[in-house]
Amino acid sequence: MLVKQNTFLSILSCLLFMSFGNSNAQAKKSNFIIIMADDLGYADLSCNGSQTIKTPNIDKLAREGMLFTDFHSNGSVCSPTRAALLTGKYQQRTGISGVVTAKSHRDVGLSLTEVTFADMLKEAGYVTGMFGKWHVGYPEKYNPVHQGFDEYIGYVSGNVDYHAHIDQEGYEDWWHQNQLQKEKGYSTDLISSHAVNFIKRHKDKPFLLYIPHEAPHGPFQGRKTSAFRKIGEVVKDKKRTREETKLLLKEMIEIMDEGIGNVMQTLTELNLDENTFVFFCSDNGGARYGDNTPLRAGKGSLYEGGQRVIGIAKWPGKIKAGSTTSETAMTMDILPTLAQFGGVQNPLKLDGVSLDRVLLKNKRLKNRDLFWQYSNKMAMRRGKWKLLMFKDSGVLELYNLDSDIGEKKNLLNAYPQKAKAMKLDLLKWYDDVTKNVDEKS
Known part of the structure; x- marks a missing residue:
């Protein structure tokens, strides 16, 4: 039994498993993969209008699944959306309504009394892994391994140098579990390769895999761009023209897309496609160099460009391929959806709702204010x-x-x-x- 707090134990003791009328239901639990891009613009994918950025693998997700045209991040910046995703609640209830910055918030984090989707599914028998960006707590006590994740490799700040893995305040920030550990490589490639490795190692168990990518958040670096941050120093990246930056943004998104393709190919090779629910979205709208066409404004704004993002769900045989929905949904709806699909009767008081009606039957949700x-x-x-x-x-x-x-x-x-x-x-x-x-x- 996973132990966090007495309140957590009392909640988890209420979790019940639904059999679906099959004695082998638990052995046939579905796998879950949640992929979150960082600062991806509404039109930064070729499947949603980009004429310059090529994203064949994410496009394929949309062709083989359901595209949400009215999906929203809970926040218009990074940390709030992640808090809502993890807890299924409005982030304001968790105390994280703004960015947990590397400069001013190094002593705070998501409370250990909060129950995350990883806590919930781990208690339900899932092996849980996370590879990538955390950004809801810098101290070790708030590390993902204390928030329901069996395995964690990535960084806890808002962004790191893609090669040196140092945050914007000069702190080393690449973790294996709850220990700092140096690892060579471009962060997007590392995140993808660790995700693939996790799937291969746990192919015979029900798993939850959370892949919060760094791309295409700054600093703008490609595979061959030099590292520039140094431990103990606050160093600014070199100035670039808008055209140079846009080319790097394009490369960063396309490398992320390549990694997502590797993850999906691994599912195919291991015959896990039909038993795996995949959801892709961004944590907020595109920033200065992102393309949010036809929406107004971008990251940090509460106009549509700040928080209307692409949402894509794929589950062969359950979600109709090539379907679209205009239902309004939010990041906080993911946790109750995972609970529903994972056979967990969730007693928690949530703000989000399960999207099963939309995803499986393309039906409308009940009217609600957001x-x-x-x-x-x-x-x-x-x-x-x-x-x-x-x-x-x-x-x-x-x-x-x-x-x-x-x-x-x-x-x-x-x-x-x-x-x-x-x-x-x-x-x-x-x-x-x-x-x-x-x-x-």
């Missing part, structure tokens, strides 16, 4: 309507996303009562998710 908050900005979705609120100024904006996905026409004056009602519910939500919470960032 919310975002970052810094002084707040937003709310109610069907086609989206309200933005800037807390410092009190400015409100209202958009009809069905007819104006680019958020160009503010309809506040045309629908003042709708905006007023949504504002009241937005503030009520914020009070609920932040009460009795110790903010970590």
